[in-house]
Amino acid sequence: MFALSTILNLVAPHRWGVFDSFNDYLFEVTLVVGFALTLVAIAGLHALHSGNGRYGPLGAAGALITFVGYSLIVVVTAVIAMVGDEALHDVRVTGGLAVLVGSVLLGAMILRTQVLPWWCGVLLIVGFPVGGFLDGVVAVGSEAIVFGIVWGLIGHALLSVRGTVAKPVATKSSPVS
Numbered sequence: 001m002f003a004l005s006t007i008l009n010l011v012a013p014h015r016w017g018v019f020d021s022f023n024d025y026l027f028e029v030t031l032v033v034g035f036a037l038t039l040v041a042i043a044g045l046h047a048l049h050s051g052n053g054r055y056g057p058l059g060a061a062g063a064l065i066t067f068v069g070y071s072l073i074v075v076v077t078a079v080i081a082m083v084g085d086e087a088l089h090d091v092r093v094t095g096g097l098a099v100l101v102g103s104v105l106l107g108a109m110i111l112r113t114q115v116l117p118w119w120c121g122v123l124l125i126v127g128f129p130v131g132g133f134l135d136g137v138v139a140v141g142s143e144a145i146v147f148g149i150v151w152g153l154i155g156h157a158l159l160s161v162r163g164t165v166a167k168p169v170a171t172k173s174s175p176v177s
Contacts, residue, residue, distance in 0.1 A: 001034030002148035009144075028077060031144075035074040038151050042067045044158045045106065045116075052113045059113070062105030066124075069098025096132075103128050116157050123150045 008027045046063035049055040072095030076088045107124030110116055131146035 001030050001037060002144040002151070005030040005034060006144045006148070028080060032074060032078050034144075034147070034151075035070055035077060037155075038070050038147070039067060039074065041151055041155050041158060042070065042106075045110065045154070048158065048161065049110065049113050049115055052115055054113045055109050058105060059109030062102050062107075062109055065098050065102030066106050067102070069095045069100075069102055071095070072098065096128075100128050116154075116161065120154050120157050123153060 005027055008023055008030060011023070042063055046060065046067075049059055049063075052059075072091055076092040076095065079088055103124045107121040109121075110124060111118055111121035127146055127150035131143035131150075134142035134146060
């Protein structure tokens with residue numbers, strides 16, 4: 001969905017807060033769906049790792065903060081699509097900060113648990129800052145491409161371990177007499 005929104009923006013550039021064509025609404029709807037699917041992936045990451053002792057409260061906090069951040073972005077994007085105004089800019093920035101902090105924490109816990117490949121954790125840690133940087137420096141829409149790559153690869157990793165249960169890290173136990 002992020003890639004589709006980028007393609008739509010390349011075909012007919014969208015001006016934020018302006019809705020004078022079908023493409024403008026389609027662009028916003030694809031973003032909302034993309035962010036909503038991201039929420040599903042975050043819930044999947046948490047569900048997969050919650051049984052692992054190394055994930056712990058820091059992993060749960062990272063997943064929650066990331067989920068709340070993307071939820072704020074989904075709501076703001078949906079409201080902008082309906083109202084057509086950038087009135088909720090501060091809420092979107094707050095959501096972005098929550099995504100940044102939560103993704104770094106969640107990525108670190110994914111690296112620690114070693115349930116998914118290491119690159120999933122790295123993508124979570126660097127994806128959001130790299131996307132924001134590229135969007136500001138290279139071209140508008142770069143962020144959506146990075147999000148598409150990050151969440152597409154993480155979604156693929158999640159689907160590849162579908163049906164498995166994260167095994168808790170073995171702990172040393174005293175011998176039974």
